[in-house]
Amino acid sequence: MNIFDEVNNWEKTEGAEIIASILDVKDPVILDYGCGAGNYSFASAYAFNQKCKVYAADINRQCLDHINEKAGKENICCITTVMGREDYRHDFEDGTFDLVIYADMFHGEEKIYNGLHRFVMLEEAKRTLKEGGILAILPFHLSNFRDKDKKKCKYTYKKLTDEIIGSGFKYIDNDLQGIHFEKVYSPYYLQKGGVTFDSLERGRILVFKKSI
Numbered sequence: 549m550n551i552f553d554e555v556n557n558w559e560k561t562e563g564a565e566i567i568a569s570i571l572d573v574k575d576p577v578i579l580d581y582g583c584g585a586g587n588y589s590f591a592s593a594y595a596f597n598q599k600c601k602v603y604a605a606d607i608n609r610q611c612l613d614h615i616n617e618k619a620g621k622e623n624i625c626c627i628t629t630v631m632g633r634e635d636y637r638h639d640f641e642d643g644t645f646d647l648v649i650y651a652d653m654f655h656g657e658e659k660i661y662n663g664l665h666r667f668v669m670l671e672e673a674k675r676t677l678k679e680g681g682i683l684a685i686l687p688f689h690l691s692n693f694r695d696k697d698k699k700k701c702k703y704t705y706k707k708l709t710d711e712i713i714g715s716g717f718k719y720i721d722n723d724l725q726g727i728h729f730e731k732v733y734s735p736y737y738l739q740k741g742g743v744t745f746d747s748l749e750r751g752r753i754l755v756f757k758k759s760i
């Protein structure tokens with residue numbers, strides 16, 4: 549099996565089990581914001597046997613084209629791709645989603661908010677989640693975060709969790725682990741070769757419930 553087959557297999561098995569364990573709702577509406585290649589969108593589609601609506605949003609058109617093409621090949625009709633906005637806000641109405649997924653989205657040097665885009669993303673999650681809706685965050689690169697004063701700051705899961713609780717969410721303890729898929733698609737690693745599925749980094753999925 550090549551690594552892409554193994555990733556597809558993960559979406560149908562472990563990935564789907566993770567999403568199903570996070571969300572116990574019939575016919576859910578899900579947002580995977582900054583979806584990249586859409587691995588968590590596909591895992592969501594499989595988690596609910598496609599009896600769900602998944603919005604896969606990204607600012608990169610190539611990501612959306614890739615997802616549409618793969619969904620076509622795999623006969624998946626419940627994923628809708630959406631173009632993201634530079635300001636990380638979106639046009640979905642208040643109270644739309646049962647689950648919002650932010651996988652590998654919170655670190656970095658982004659320009660508009662000088663690395664503090666996560667606060668806008670948390671506001672958008674709070675606004676667009678239904679009452680009791682779930683926010684699933686898979687953070688990587690914790691050493692490359694910025695604190696509220698925009699200073700580079702090494703984060704821990706605890707520090708990030710406390711911050712998210714302060715943004716109006718209740719933490720739900722779990723021991724779920726997600727995968728850092730970056731190396732699967734990065735041109736640098738594609739050219740270098742040698743990346744195996746088992747060598748991909750795994751990290752904790754932080755799960756929260758929207759509190760009133």
Ligand SMILES: C[S@@+](CC[C@H](N)C(=O)[O-])C[C@H]1O[C@@H](n2cnc3c(N)ncnc32)[C@H](O)[C@@H]1O
Nearest residue numbers: 582583584606607608632633634636651652729
């Ligand atoms: C590190 S990748 C994570 C991809 C995916 N969530 C995963 O876990 O594999 C970050 C993604 O966020 C997207 N992105 C960056 N800025 C964005 C924005 N303002 N709105 C939507 N997506 C954005 C990038 O195009 C990229 O696909």
